[in-house]
Amino acid sequence: LAKTTQPISMDSYEGQEVNITCSHNNIATNDYITWYQQFPSQGPRFIIQGYKTKVTNEVASLFIPADRKSSTLSLPRVSLSDTAVYYCLVVLNTGGFKTIFGAGTRLFVKA
Amino acid sequence: SQTIHQWPATLVQPVGSPLSLECTVEGTSNPNLYWYRQAAGRGLQLLFYSVGIGQISSEVPQNLSASRPQDRQFILSSKKLLLSDSGFYLCAWRGRGNNEKLFFGSGTQLSVL
Numbered sequence: 001l002a003k004t005t006q007p008i009s010m011d012s013y014e015g016q017e018v019n020i021t022c023s024h025n026n027i028a029t030n031d032y033i034t035w036y037q038q039f040p041s042q043g044p045r046f047i048i049q050g051y052k053t054k055v056t057n058e059v060a061s062l063f064i065p066a067d068r069k070s071s072t073l074s075l076p077r078v079s080l081s082d083t084a085v086y087y088c089l090v091v092l093n094t095g096g097f098k099t100i101f102g103a104g105t106r107l108f109v110k111a
Numbered sequence: 112s113q114t115i116h117q118w119p120a121t122l123v124q125p126v127g128s129p130l131s132l133e134c135t136v137e138g139t140s141n142p143n144l145y146w147y148r149q150a151a152g153r154g155l156q157l158l159f160y161s162v163g164i165g166q167i168s169s170e171v172p173q174n175l176s177a178s179r180p181q182d183r184q185f186i187l188s189s190k191k192l193l194l195s196d197s198g199f200y201l202c203a204w205r206g207r208g209n210n211e212k213l214f215f216g217s218g219t220q221l222s223v224l
Contacts, residue, residue, distance in 0.1 A: 034212070036213070041199070041218065041220065042215075042217065042218065043201045043203065043215025043216060043217065043218055044155070044213070044215055045215070046212040046213070046214075049212070085154075087154070087155075099145065099157065099160070099203075099205070099213060100157050101147075101154055101155040101157070102154060103153075103154040104154050
């Protein structure tokens with residue numbers, strides 16, 4: 001399983017764009033990259049998933065370079081409610097089994 | 112639609128007492144099921160996962176065990192709790208298809224005193 005490395009924490013201000021980068025140097029050909037968000041005392045929830053290039057949904061964008069050894073989660077115009085822990089996962093494209101989370105990035109959004 | 116139920120929400124147990132946490136999934140069949148634990152301020156630690164009835168894989172050697180008596184039921188147990196078992200326990204499921212997302216229950220906050 002590909003190991004992921006993220007910054008431990010990040011600070012931002014309301015209205016700014018936040019970019020969180022995840023390294024996954026030994027990602028395999030069939031692996032997808034998935035990001036989750038977790039608020040205190042709640043389970044993580046899915047944000048976005050991608051394989052290569054760029055993916056965008058109503059919440060975030062995910063940028064993946066050609067070598068796929070890293071990915072960047074981009075949160076546009078964050079608000080206080082975006083304060084949470086963000087996890088990057090590399091998910092083997094075989095439909096299940098072992099799913100291991102890294103330490104995640106604690107994002108603090110200030111007013 | 113699929114839902115996942117996990118209970119109880121909070122639990123305070125004395126050291127040496129038994130534990131049973133239950134998780135059920137509705138609206139899907141043959142899911143992969145997971146138990147995670149999260150210590151305060153820390154990341155998620157995978158404890159067990161199951162790909163089918165009676166099939167349990169353990170990730171962390173400890174005094175916890177898991178069972179899957181039915182397709183959509185996953186139980187986390189202990190015969191004797193330790194102080195170090197305190198934490199936030201999360202059950203999750205995902206489908207069998209490619210690129211499936213994980214869906215988490217609401218969690219159980221366990222305090223062992």
